[in-house]
Amino acid sequence: MARTPRNTLSPELIVRTALELMEAKGADAFSLRGVAAELGVGPMALYTYFRSKDDLYDAVRNHLMALLPAVPSNAPWPDQVRAVCRSLRLLMLQHPCLAQLLASRPLSGHETARVAEGLLGVLRNAGFDPETAARTHTTLFTYVLGATSWEIQMAAERRDPEAWRRLRMTMESLSAREFPTVVELAPELARTTGGDEQFDYGLDLLLAGLQVRTPS
Amino acid sequence: MARTPRNTLSPELIVRTALELMEAKGADAFSLRGVAAELGVGPMALYTYFRSKDDLYDAVRNHLMALLPAVPSNAPWPDQVRAVCRSLRLLMLQHPCLAQLLASRPLSGHETARVAEGLLGVLRNAGFDPETAARTHTTLFTYVLGATSWEIQMAAERRDPEAWRRLRMTMESLSAREFPTVVELAPELARTTGGDEQFDYGLDLLLAGLQVRTPS
């Protein structure tokens, strides 16, 4: 009687299932018991392959980062930088849980290094010295992380009717005497909480500032 | 026998206690039962003043945002922008839980509007049109949020010996053949994970890009 079949699990299968659950219910509502149930297995079975929940988190993040395309070669370096930043944003939008995975855990893993290698290589080839290249890399990365996390957050807010109603309420309850500019610019502020245009606006600001100090 | 004394609690007292606990144990490890115990009260007593844990989160965030200083008047607008961004970063560094509070909950509340009013006013007075002012505000805010959250995260990592050791391990295990630039720039990357200089570098990039399209 095959009461406890073996070798039904594998790290890849667990990661895939975890990713599906995270995308369905959000990285917060995700639980080990949930993925174990989905696999038709007890919660403790996962500990054969991952030492902790955070360990599984890291594996999922690495799995997602592997989906990032390579940097396009034979293009001006500002276009290359734009491409790297845009593809990271797109990946985060396609997999909203990635934002939380990137923000809540330290960077580590093979695939993350690959991404850093691509961007750093572009900057070094453009002629930036090591320190400036590193500073620029960190600046670009944190900008993409912050802007896209914010965008995802606001989009999620807009989908939740209760939260969206409360947001409108508090917006409208603001005194036009106390906060004239906020009230005046409310439509523009609502329009600039996300989208390609908003992301590219900030990215272009950074690139424009960067081109001022271009070495060559 | 005063078995159940009344009026021992207040929203302000609860918020202050919650803030202390968050700063001591981090916003993640924070719990309603913890703050209730600290106040010598049952967990459910808090629900008299706050409808949920998230409600208390919002109150704590509002409490912290109230600590932000006003925008300095009579200064060139780039200096004003710098001042606003720097003071938000400083507040986040002084109260690391603020980063998580800002990232995990939608913006709302009186004090948050005050901050937006300050920055938006500066940009409008500088002559930017409504759309550009709104876009710039969002860009600056998300940059500060992303850069400072990252800085806090890395600093916390560095304090945790176990995590720090693992990070060094994975760094050193990277193949110099596969990731030449990452390995070459490892010292610079480690140096640019935070600090005033790194923050100002990105902020100045944004301001430089912004000055290119200054209206006046």
Add this chain to the structure above:
DNA sequence: CACCGTACTATACACTGTACGTTATGGATG
């Protein structure tokens, strides 16, 4: 003094991650 809104308590439920000990199975070995 009687009353009632309310500040607080007690209990309970459905969860969570994971430490510990047990069982049974598939592949390697004699």
Add this chain to the structure above:
DNA sequence: CATCCATAACGTACAGTGTATAGTACGGTG
């Protein structure tokens, strides 16, 4: 083929979590 053992998966248990629900006793008001 028979045996053995490392290990994959199990079950149980514990210390937590947020919060729904119901009950209790106090302080100000009639």
